[in-house]
Amino acid sequence: MSGDPILSLRGVGKRFGPLRALDGVDLDVAPRSFHGLIGPNGSGKSTLLRAIAGEHLPDEGSVSFAGEDITTAQPARRARAGLSIKFQITAVLKSLTVYDNLLLALQAAGAPGLGALLLSRTRRSLHEAVMEQLAAFRLAEHADTVAANLSHGQQQWLEIAMALAARPRLLLLDEPTGGMSPEERRATGELLQPIREHCALVIVEHDLDFIKEFCDRLTVLDGGKVLDEGTPAEIEGSEKVQAVYTRRA
Structure with missing residues (x-):
């Protein structure tokens, strides 16, 4: 990754009672890049997105946005700094x-x-x-x-x-194509492309065909941990990722 990331997470952890939803997550997102979060159901994708947005404050680790520590910042402060989110509903x-x-x-x-x-x-x-x-x-x-x-x-x-x-300088999207027709999913990818000029994107998505078409990098979560990270081609060929999806099939 060239230059400083617009978003950087180090060792982010989140618990809900006895459940450890996130466990030491590291993540870097480059400015004006599209970064996908994928993984099996219950892997921690949406929880991670909410930790970035400030809806769930991490129990451990740090979140930095545009060089500023926002680990404990409220959502309104994050929005003023240039972070926006669209939830699934x-x-x-x-x-x-x-x-x-x-x-x-x-x-x-x-x-x-x-x-x-x-x-x-x-x-x-x-x-x-x-x-x-x-x-x-x-x-x-x-x-x-x-x-x-x-x-x-x-x-x-x-x-x-x-x-x-x-x-905003960073947009967070939680499963934006859920319930869409194939034509609407294709159109959504096309409509998002122009925002690269001024905005980075972190997207949680189950449609792997959709996400690999326009994301620069993918982070795969499993059990609240980062399983693998790389380009769509690298993730598609990852034996670790294939093993998890085969196990969950």
Whole structure:
């Protein structure tokens, strides 16, 4: 990995009662790279993502983002530093239009006071940015559609667009293609590619065919530990990884 990583974890551990969900995890993510987290069910992928996001604070080890120690930082501080997350369950406001969902995300990113949001003082000034972002995620023609009426895949795209509203330096995605059709999965990969210009990505995904197509590196977890790490080609040829997936099949 050339240069300093945007994200660096060292010896991260997390327990839930007697369960050791993460056990000494090391991880480095390069700026503007796409890094996949894979592994069998219960291997610790989503727990690791939440430890990075600040939802689960590690019991041991350290988390560094853009050179800053954020091990014990609250999620709001991580967001201000440039870290954004989209969880597996869609959290769009389904009673609002697609346009207003993204507008609120942009307003919150640029004008954190509740008064500004209620008065919508920034609506006119943000119109161009809203439409540009909707176009980037193939949603411009659905701007006036109530979000509840979007397909499952389109709701996922809208939430990714909302997570990118603050132009973060790192985006965390938890199984973004779950429940999507093959066509929507392919489109999701295409829609994510342009964010490389300004944003790194850490993605948890079960669809190995999807993730190996556009990730630069993969980290394989098993039992809360790093089993292997490398390029998609290296992981595909890893005997350790093959043994785990064969055992779990």
